[in-house]
Amino acid sequence: xxxxxxxxxxxxxxxxxxxxxxHINTLETYFGKDNVKIMVAYDEGKSNDKSLELLKxxxxxxxxxxxxxxxxxxxxxxxxxxxxxxxxxxxLLDEIKQKYSMYDYxxxxxxxxxxxxxxxxxxxxxxxxxxxxxxxxxSFNREAGYYDTWALSFDPFIYSFFHFNxxxxxxxxxxxxxxxxxxxSKDGDFINVYSAFNGFAIYKVEKFLNCSFSANIHMDLFPExxxxxxxxxxxxxxxxxxxxxxxxxxxxxxSIKKNNSKIVVCNKSLFKKVNEDFVKKLRGEA
Numbered sequence: 001x002x003x004x005x006x007x008x009x010x011x012x013x014x015x016x017x018x019x020x021x022x023h024i025n026t027l028e029t030y031f032g033k034d035n036v037k038i039m040v041a042y043d044e045g046k047s048n049d050k051s052l053e054l055l056k057x058x059x060x061x062x063x064x065x066x067x068x069x070x071x072x073x074x075x076x077x078x079x080x081x082x083x084x085x086x087x088x089x090x091x092l093l094d095e096i097k098q099k100y101s102m103y104d105y106x107x108x109x110x111x112x113x114x115x116x117x118x119x120x121x122x123x124x125x126x127x128x129x130x131x132x133x134x135x136x137x138x139s140f141n142r143e144a145g146y147y148d149t150w151a152l153s154f155d156p157f158i159y160s161f162f163h164f165n166x167x168x169x170x171x172x173x174x175x176x177x178x179x180x181x182x183x184x185s186k187d188g189d190f191i192n193v194y195s196a197f198n199g200f201a202i203y204k205v206e207k208f209l210n211c212s213f214s215a216n217i218h219m220d221l222f223p224e225x226x227x228x229x230x231x232x233x234x235x236x237x238x239x240x241x242x243x244x245x246x247x248x249x250x251x252x253x254x255s256i257k258k259n260n261s262k263i264v265v266c267n268k269s270l271f272k273k274v275n276e277d278f279v280k281k282l283r284g285e286a
Contacts, residue, residue: 010043041088082215086247115199118271136261143273153194195252214250221253
């Protein structure tokens, strides 16, 4: 299997140092060093820690295996976080389209201080690749809890909860519904969704070559009547703005519409829970 490992980096010194650079080694061992292309979109214009130094140090010890793209020029006059991230992801995706379209998979792995810092259980990777006919993109549950609700779209909660009136009410209903789905599914089930990331996702290259990330809501990509159904279950009305969505939703909806892709969440945890005191001080459960 040929794989592109993609990461977006901005002020991620803690995550990189604590575990993520080790995860690079783990994934190189798993897929075979010659089968992995590693790419990082680095937001130098917004970074003020030692993330870049850590990446360069890693490269100096590992034959410059990480290709680093500086996003400063592209994101120079952009203040909206999700637009900056979408641009960073698209930069890496464009590189895949131009140079690695013959690869089998690409992976996006978050580099923050909580999403992916637990030990990686590679037997879970064995499981999803043994069942690769069941998905075109797969992300994972987490022992520390499912945190990435904004990037999640599932029936009937397909729309961005931040784009509803009284969004806190809506997200609570959504989380309760999702937790019930997880609770009632079995370990190893593949749960069909419209969009999901949760810090680490694997994508089949061929299914996403004609797609892209975006921080806007693209109404033409939603299945017929799905938004109306979401409004009914949310019990709140949607806002008029189509800007400022999470960067993931568009690429998944687009791949479903164009390529009939199967987007799933595997109810297995790829990363083990971190049981250390510092976790209490992080922005999210690790």
